[in-house]
Amino acid sequence: MISELCYNYIVETFLTAGSLSKKNKGRDFLSKTIKTVLSAFGVLMIWGLYLVISGCSMLLLDDEFPDFAFEKTDKELLVVEDALYPSLESSIDQYIADLNEEGSTVYLYIWEEGTAFDLKAVIETYYTENGIGGVLFVGNLPTVWYEQNGFEGHEEFPIDLFFMDLDSTWQDNDKDGIFDYHSALELEIFISRINGTTLELMRYFDKVHKFRTGQMDIDPSAYVFKDNSWEDFKPGSDFGLSRIYNSILINEKKGDTERANYISKLTTSGAEYVYQWIHSFPPLLVVEGSSSWEYIHTSDIISGNMKGLFYNLFNCSAVRFTEDNLGMTYLMKTDYGIAATGSTKTGGNYYPNAFHYVLSEKGTWGDAFKGWYNYYGVKDDKWFLGMIILGDPMLVLTKEAQKGLKSLSVGIVPPSPDEIEELNKEILDFGYDYSGGSFAEYKNQNPQFFGD
Numbered sequence: 001m002i003s004e005l006c007y008n009y010i011v012e013t014f015l016t017a018g019s020l021s022k023k024n025k026g027r028d029f030l031s032k033t034i035k036t037v038l039s040a041f042g043v044l045m046i047w048g049l050y051l052v053i054s055g056c057s058m059l060l061l062d063d064e065f066p067d068f069a070f071e072k073t074d075k076e077l078l079v080v081e082d083a084l085y086p087s088l089e090s091s092i093d094q095y096i097a098d099l100n101e102e103g104s105t106v107y108l109y110i111w112e113e114g115t116a117f118d119l120k121a122v123i124e125t126y127y128t129e130n131g132i133g134g135v136l137f138v139g140n141l142p143t144v145w146y147e148q149n150g151f152e153g154h155e156e157f158p159i160d161l162f163f164m165d166l167d168s169t170w171q172d173n174d175k176d177g178i179f180d181y182h183s184a185l186e187l188e189i190f191i192s193r194i195n196g197t198t199l200e201l202m203r204y205f206d207k208v209h210k211f212r213t214g215q216m217d218i219d220p221s222a223y224v225f226k227d228n229s230w231e232d233f234k235p236g237s238d239f240g241l242s243r244i245y246n247s248i249l250i251n252e253k254k255g256d257t258e259r260a261n262y263i264s265k266l267t268t269s270g271a272e273y274v275y276q277w278i279h280s281f282p283p284l285l286v287v288e289g290s291s292s293w294e295y296i297h298t299s300d301i302i303s304g305n306m307k308g309l310f311y312n313l314f315n316c317s318a319v320r321f322t323e324d325n326l327g328m329t330y331l332m333k334t335d336y337g338i339a340a341t342g343s344t345k346t347g348g349n350y351y352p353n354a355f356h357y358v359l360s361e362k363g364t365w366g367d368a369f370k371g372w373y374n375y376y377g378v379k380d381d382k383w384f385l386g387m388i389i390l391g392d393p394m395l396v397l398t399k400e401a402q403k404g405l406k407s408l409s410v411g412i413v414p415p416s417p418d419e420i421e422e423l424n425k426e427i428l429d430f431g432y433d434y435s436g437g438s439f440a441e442y443k444n445q446n447p448q449f450f451g452d
Ligand SMILES: [Ca+2]
Pocket: 147, 172, 173, 174, 175, 176, 177, 178, 179, 180
């Protein structure tokens, strides 16, 4: 579209210049002075043409950054596990009051019992009757599972996209209780989760209240940590974060991606937005050190009280919420974490530019996920079918962070097939032989979600 407009503009400019020069030829009585003026004008024309062309090429580059219409969500459904509700009531009242203050409406539903299908039916009703744009599950609420051939052959994982696409079809063809087919997806809404003890959840709601009222003491800044395996993937790129933050630290050179760098950054100044590329298992980051693998356990996140507010976790299985996991640890067991995105299986968001675009345009965390998934995530099930969000999905980045500048950043074009093949290779080279608990274990631990 933009290139076509530029093309037409350039052609028109040439045509105009051409008709001028013809007129010049027909007027041999022109004085030398007039000729000089005209040649000066010609120089100006060429200069103008140069500006048009260079302007177009900038626009063409800029066009690579996702730029699509989205509507900021202002109606949320809050589904709260009934056993938790009495203790959380005042926290939830505060949360609803804060959202009302922002101009959003919150519908509250107390979840008593049922299957994932019953839960989806509740969501569909609120979508149809109240026009909700997103949902937050509070507590242990059901999920469905999916199985497919992924990086290491068979993989099975909890899948929240099921709740986000309200007119999709899902099938379990081998009748083992795990979906193995879905129709083409386009999300209508987003859903997110928080889960923990009553005290952890109260502390979480307290954090989001503090954030909304400007009491969270972290500089508007981003931290990108890209470990050895991805040092050569889009080197120097901040993945569009320079549209949001003035201050960005990128650790991506081997000497800068040691466990100590990560710990040091996140236990001192921290960052509002953390985008980390590290091999991992649900409760464990595995950093490639100079001479050995270095581990960061969930216990290190807790003891270090890691200072990040929003986490984009390119860490395999980091938000596998059906067991102890990194994502929920940042949110439930530190004084800072309030939202995360990541995968419940092997995978992660390697091209989050659409996600960052929505955030830069003051969209909510949930809007960013839904916008990114429909724009890019939908293209690759192997990488993205386990992608979800955790935390309050109605959060937007701090006002200081929403710079909204249209500055260009390095490496904003989508990865090529060769680059994606390299990403696949790094996953296979690492050799994930365990990615988390099974559906059978989940079912045993949560018989209340299954009607049999
Ligand atoms: Ca199946």
